[in-house]
Amino acid sequence: MQQFPCPFCGLRNEQEFHFAGEAGKIRPDTTRKVSAADWADYLYTQKNTMGEVREVWMHSPCAEIFILRRDSVSMAVLGVEQLRKNKP
Numbered sequence: 001m002q003q004f005p006c007p008f009c010g011l012r013n014e015q016e017f018h019f020a021g022e023a024g025k026i027r028p029d030t031t032r033k034v035s036a037a038d039w040a041d042y043l044y045t046q047k048n049t050m051g052e053v054r055e056v057w058m059h060s061p062c063a064e065i066f067i068l069r070r071d072s073v074s075m076a077v078l079g080v081e082q083l084r085k086n087k088p
C-alpha cells in the first residue's frame with residue numbers, strides 16, 4: 001500500500017486520501033452564463049499528463065486540502081504544497 005504525506009498529519013495510507021482534481025484549473029466565471037459544455041469540461045476533463053503532475057488531494061481524517069506532486073508513471077511522491085497560509 002502506498003503512503004501519501006498529509007501536510008498536517010504526516011505519512012498516512014493512501015486509502016485515507018481523496019483525489020479532488022488537477023491543480024491550476026481555472027474555474028469558469030460564474031458571474032456570467034456558463035454553458036453546460038464548459039462546466040462539464042471544467043469538472044471532468046483532465047490532461048492525464050505522463051510524468052510529474054500537480055494535483056489537489058484531501059486527507060479525509062483531518063480534512064486538509066493540499067497539492068500533491070507525484071510522478072503519474074512511477075506513482076512516486078515528489079512533494080506536497082500546503083494551501084493554507086497559516087499553520088495550525
Ligand SMILES: [Zn+2]
Nearest residue numbers: 006009059062
Ligand atoms: Zn491529515
